[in-house]
Amino acid sequence: HSADAQRTDLMTITRYVLNEQSKHPESRGDFTILLNHIVLGCKFVCSAVNKAGLAKLIGLAGETNVQGEEQKKLDVLSNEVFIKALISSGRTSVLVSEEDEDAIFVEPSKRGKYCVVFDPLDGSSNIDCGVSIGTIFGIYALKDAHEPTIEDVLQPGTNMVAAGYCMYGSSCTLVLTTGSGVRGFTLDPSLGEFILTHPDIKIPKKGRIYSVNEGNAQNWDGPTATYVENCKFPKDGSSPKSLRYIGSMVADVHRTLLYGGIFLYPADKKSPNGKLRVLYEVFPMSFLMEQAGGQAFTGKQRALDLVPKKLHERSPVFLGSYDDVEEIKALYAAEN
């Protein structure tokens, strides 16, 4: 019966992707190989994060990343691991990492048809206190067979062929979309395998949680301020929303996907483009949200329609349950 089947018929992430691949006879397995290398990177980082306190990996590495922030050793390590894993897959041509100012062009002998944009360890300010952190990634296909260029990664989010994140939390969870829904896999540490645990993630149509750094409230614009005020003092007689903010995008988005609600990183007077980076934070999370039945909005447009001009470009983002994002869209529409 089904309980037995669950225990003995394990759907690993590799088996799942191979099953999907078999539906496309023309597929040569490149995506499966690429994903296997991403999964290896996630397992490595998961193990490093779990050992961080013990292994004394925590602490400053004496380098700063491209945004001028101090880099922790775990960031450096995770970045190196992912770059090596992606290049050795033989399936990538251009890589963009949050930690590196310039794109990495893979040497010709190791090139393949995909480009990967990623934040190897997002939420690093949370490392030292053991709060959940994660890796975020998005995958583009090379535009066509030519010498890879920066244009291959300066593509709108709608062109992504896959996106996901891995959360290093109380369990290690990998959430993935390839454009037909959202699945979640949980690492079974005793097997070293990601097992399909969330076969079809759908975000509730409306949520009861809002998630934002309210410390920036004095610098918000009108629609954001009104929206958050309405969360606390609803005008329609409904009960106020709960506030949850971890400050680690992967964890805040993961909760939003599973429980519903809205996650906001708006523009403010000090940061007119918000904080989060379009390519490897806003796009992958927006792709997942839409695939789960939610929405992602920038304050001006659908987030996935942005066309980035720079690798580390930022954008405000409002993402989550369909109805909740509708509300903020209405407030911005009324303003313009």
Ligand code: AHM
């Ligand atoms: P990071 O890439 O430097 O770790 O910054 C990104 C993180 C996100 O995980 C999170 O959503 C956001 O920064 C929190 O920012 P703030 O501390 O301004 O609320």
Ligand code: MG
């Ligand atoms: Mg980061």
